[in-house]
Amino acid sequence: MKLKILSAALGAVAFGAVSSASAATLDDIKAKGFVQCGVSQGLAGFSNPDDKGNWTGLDVDLCRGVAAAVFGSGDKVKFTPLSAKERFTALQSGEIDILSRNTTWTMSRDTQLGLNFAGVNYYDGQGFMVRKELKVSSALELSGASVCTNTGTTTELNVADYFRSNKLDYEIVAFEKADEVVSAYDAGRCDVFTTDQSGLAAQRLKLTNPADHVVLPEIISKEPLGPVVRQGDDQWFNIVKWVHNAMINAEELGVTQANVGEMMGSDNPAIKRLLGTEGAFGEKLGLGNDWAANVIKAVGNYGETFERNVGPNTQLKLPRGVNSLWSKGGLQYAPPIR
Amino acid sequence: MAVQEVTSAQEAPKVALFNDPKIRSWIFQIVLIAVIAWALWGMISNAAINLEKQGIAGGFGFLSNEAGFAINFSPFIDYSETSSYGTVFGVGLQNTLVIAFFGIFFATILGFALGVARLSTNWIINRMAYVYVEVLRNIPLLLQIFIWYKGVLALLPTPKNSIDMGVFGAMNVKAYFAPKPVFAEGAGSVAIALLVAIIISVLVAKWAKKRQMATGQRFPVLWTVLGLIFLLPLITYFIVGQPLSFEYPTVGRFGPRGGMPVPPEFTALLLALTTYTATFIAEIVRAGILAVSRGQTEASYALGLRPGQTLRLNIIPQAMRVIIPPLTSQYLNLTKNSSLAVAIAYPDLTSVFAGTALNQTGQAVEILLMTMITYLALSIITSMFMNWYNAKMSLVER
Numbered sequence: 001m002k003l004k005i006l007s008a009a010l011g012a013v014a015f016g017a018v019s020s021a022s023a024a025t026l027d028d029i030k031a032k033g034f035v036q037c038g039v040s041q042g043l044a045g046f047s048n049p050d051d052k053g054n055w056t057g058l059d060v061d062l063c064r065g066v067a068a069a070v071f072g073s074g075d076k077v078k079f080t081p082l083s084a085k086e087r088f089t090a091l092q093s094g095e096i097d098i099l100s101r102n103t104t105w106t107m108s109r110d111t112q113l114g115l116n117f118a119g120v121n122y123y124d125g126q127g128f129m130v131r132k133e134l135k136v137s138s139a140l141e142l143s144g145a146s147v148c149t150n151t152g153t154t155t156e157l158n159v160a161d162y163f164r165s166n167k168l169d170y171e172i173v174a175f176e177k178a179d180e181v182v183s184a185y186d187a188g189r190c191d192v193f194t195t196d197q198s199g200l201a202a203q204r205l206k207l208t209n210p211a212d213h214v215v216l217p218e219i220i221s222k223e224p225l226g227p228v229v230r231q232g233d234d235q236w237f238n239i240v241k242w243v244h245n246a247m248i249n250a251e252e253l254g255v256t257q258a259n260v261g262e263m264m265g266s267d268n269p270a271i272k273r274l275l276g277t278e279g280a281f282g283e284k285l286g287l288g289n290d291w292a293a294n295v296i297k298a299v300g301n302y303g304e305t306f307e308r309n310v311g312p313n314t315q316l317k318l319p320r321g322v323n324s325l326w327s328k329g330g331l332q333y334a335p336p337i338r
Numbered sequence: 339m340a341v342q343e344v345t346s347a348q349e350a351p352k353v354a355l356f357n358d359p360k361i362r363s364w365i366f367q368i369v370l371i372a373v374i375a376w377a378l379w380g381m382i383s384n385a386a387i388n389l390e391k392q393g394i395a396g397g398f399g400f401l402s403n404e405a406g407f408a409i410n411f412s413p414f415i416d417y418s419e420t421s422s423y424g425t426v427f428g429v430g431l432q433n434t435l436v437i438a439f440f441g442i443f444f445a446t447i448l449g450f451a452l453g454v455a456r457l458s459t460n461w462i463i464n465r466m467a468y469v470y471v472e473v474l475r476n477i478p479l480l481l482q483i484f485i486w487y488k489g490v491l492a493l494l495p496t497p498k499n500s501i502d503m504g505v506f507g508a509m510n511v512k513a514y515f516a517p518k519p520v521f522a523e524g525a526g527s528v529a530i531a532l533l534v535a536i537i538i539s540v541l542v543a544k545w546a547k548k549r550q551m552a553t554g555q556r557f558p559v560l561w562t563v564l565g566l567i568f569l570l571p572l573i574t575y576f577i578v579g580q581p582l583s584f585e586y587p588t589v590g591r592f593g594p595r596g597g598m599p600v601p602p603e604f605t606a607l608l609l610a611l612t613t614y615t616a617t618f619i620a621e622i623v624r625a626g627i628l629a630v631s632r633g634q635t636e637a638s639y640a641l642g643l644r645p646g647q648t649l650r651l652n653i654i655p656q657a658m659r660v661i662i663p664p665l666t667s668q669y670l671n672l673t674k675n676s677s678l679a680v681a682i683a684y685p686d687l688t689s690v691f692a693g694t695a696l697n698q699t700g701q702a703v704e705i706l707l708m709t710m711i712t713y714l715a716l717s718i719i720t721s722m723f724m725n726w727y728n729a730k731m732s733l734v735e736r
């Protein structure tokens with residue numbers, strides 16, 4: 001898989017298949033009939049295949065939303081599981097149309113990889129997990145510890161910064177595959193498991209005894225996670241950005257998966273613009289005017305996808321916290337549709 | 339080639355310049371090289387243009403940028419998070435060379451032992467070697483790496499219950515904490531003593547050979563050499579006041595720390611590469627020995643050589659000529675197979691440079707190019723050395 005992607009990338013840059021990869025992604029997608037979405041290799045709550053092979057999760061729902069905006073159905077999407085290391089190459093080479101895989105928006109990724117971040121669908125930060133029996137209560141007590149993490153992530157950079165600036169001694173053990181990280185930590189190879197807080201909550205479920213472990217209070221970084229597209233195709237960039245915005249606006253306006261049909265008859269002008277009963281906003285994206293209505297029908301608004309996939313009533317039990325709407329004291333804020 | 343020989347053999351008749359086969363072949367070669375160079379240049383410049391169009395950073399400037407991530411294994415190169423990507427390349431290469439060196443060393447010993455055992459007349463030894471070779475040769479290497487890593491080393495006790503091995507350090511699931519040698523002043527003279535011992539040994543061996551040629555008298559070279567190499571440094575060691583001590587792991591909050599930790603990723607990879615490659619070497623050695631005809635042994639016996647001498651002076655030197663070429667390709671295989679390190683977090687060149695550094699910088703083209711050229715260079719150097727050795731070992735007629 002990795003080789004295939006890399007050679008595709010090399011081939012693409014060396015022999016110039018690039019123009020087709022960067023321009024008119026929407027036309028290509030319409031022609032092939034589905035959206036190709038890059039996801040994780042299995043991270044509960046974000047992108048995870050169930051026992052029937054159906055992908056679910058917050059990141060998956062964003063892709064389904066995009067598919068619904070284009071095709072009117074959230075099922076016209078195929079998923080490519082990618083390790084942290086493979087993900088950007090897969091997007092650059094055109095193997096996938098959108099990368100929605102708990103990926104942190106950083107300046108270097110935004111400016112050096114030929115990619116664009118289309119928004120933030122989960123505001124996160126990096127944390128540490130240790131065994132309870134070690135009786136560690138703060139990350140500052142971790143001097144001399146072995147730390148397991150994934151290669152090719154912001155995680156391995158943050159952990160280096162944190163331990164170095166706090167003058168703590170440590171050993172890093174960095175695996176490519178997320179499952180290897182979990183099993184090495186579980187086997188005792190490492191004293192500490194570090195990744196995004198949401199990732200800790202999800203990967204913890206894979207441990208033999210999740211209750212034997214504790215997440216330390218320190219949050220050592222900002223990890224705004226969001227969808228990524230190739231640079232140079234503004235239309236496709238806009239579509240992904242506005243699908244995400246529409247989901248947030250829908251929550252703000254009280255439009256849900258259950259009431260979207262009924263809301264079509266609403267005379268609130270903001271709802272009318274969102275659902276396409278007034279104006280031609282979809283057309284300007286190259287889509288139908290009911291694009292956002294289709295997104296909500298397929299996956300619901302942002303709050304609904306949050307509650308369904310990662311919220312307090314799921315296995316992950318993540319509080320809404322900073323991911324609440326701005327009007328409720330959180331950071332989720334979308335520009336208006338007008 | 340053939341054409342050239344023909345023309346130079348007989349006086350070449352005067353022909354038009356263009357029809358001169360020698361000049362013609364030169365022209366064709368130059369044209370071919372030009373076409374290849376043009377195609378390569380086209381690919382490279384096209385890649386550069388496309389990368390720029392896609393907004394992907396390019397060039398080799400990143401090599402001096404700070405890497406920012408840690409690497410847990412770097413026996414010789416000083417590496418920290420603030421080191422550059424260029425240093426990351428060095429560390430990756432170092433780790434590949436270290437694993438390849440130890441892998442080749444142990445696989446050769448084990449392989450030769452197994453190869454000889456396969457020819458043993460002792461039924462049990464013979465069958466055991468046979469079963470070993472057949473089983474390990476047919477299990478995919480990646481699987482064997484995982485078996486060692488997850489099935490064996492991951493089952494070692496937790497840091498709290500570490501196995502205390504006294505003077506040999508301690509061992510647990512996190513690492514084997516070997517005692518770390520600490521050299522004090524005077525250690526250099528021990529090294530010099532060793533060097534001197536080696537030089538004297540070489541001279542003694544040369545002299546002994548010459549004398550045997552001339553007079554037929556034999557000299558106990560092996561014992562002299564062993565004595566020299568052990569005793570000279572040892573005596574120096576005591577004279578300069580024992581400049582070597584060992585630093586042992588101490589117990590910290592997270593179990594033993596300090597000493598010279600050997601991570602299980604290294605051990606697992608080394609064990610898997612050694613035991614796997616040894617099976618192929620065993621078969622090569624067996625074939626090599628079988629290739630020396632039985633008559634050679636009989637002739638040696640007839641000349642009054644003892645079995646040990648027969649093996650050492652007659653059979654092995656002849657078998658080596660058959661063994662070396664395929665052995666070379668096993669060494670190359672081992673080196674390349676070491677890149678499976680990626681699977682278990684051993685920071686070799688592929689994992690840490692073509693992996694982590696590639697991902698953090700996004701400069702796939704430059705990094706893959708450097709990695710490919712490096713592996714190619716390693717292969718070429720190994721084959722060159724083995725070719726030289728092969729030429730040295732080949733039949734010299736007197």
Ligand SMILES: N[C@@H](CCC(=O)N[C@@H](CS)C(=O)NCC(=O)O)C(=O)O
Nearest residue numbers: 040041042084103104153154178199
């Ligand atoms: N947000 C970080 C880390 C992302 C990451 O790869 N995290 C791991 C650990 S939670 C992961 O998602 N693994 C799941 C997988 O690879 O399938 C980044 O973008 O670099």
